Amino acid sequence: MNEYIGVAIVIVGLAFDVFGCVGLVRLPDIYTRLQAATKCVTLGTCMILIGIAILTGLNATGVKALVCMAFVLITSPTAAHAIARGAYKFGVKLEEPTVVDRYAETQTDEGRS
Secondary structure (H helix, E strand, O other): OHHHHHHHHHHHHHHHHHHHHHHHHHOOOHHHHHHHHHHHHHHHHHHHHHHHHHHHOOOHHHHHHHHHHHHHHHHHHHHHHHHHHHHHHHOOOOOOOOOOOHHHHHHHHHHHO
């Protein structure tokens, strides 16, 4: 029974990774691409690692998968935030359909205080 659950979780994780990769190719600017990469790929990779831990049990491979999952959960959002902030500070513009730039609003509000 654990084999079926583990394989199902791995397949769902692979689907999320594929959706994240498609988002990296299809979305218009760096900010939306980072959202696809961070949310989809982090969730997909963590689901794959959980599935591997379920399939192998709590042996060395399962524990390594859980440690890698914790590492991905910490580093992926942090790296995406740093890349997005660096791109914004460097002057990479948002795409045309973007309606609101909340970060610019907070920067102008801080300057008035």
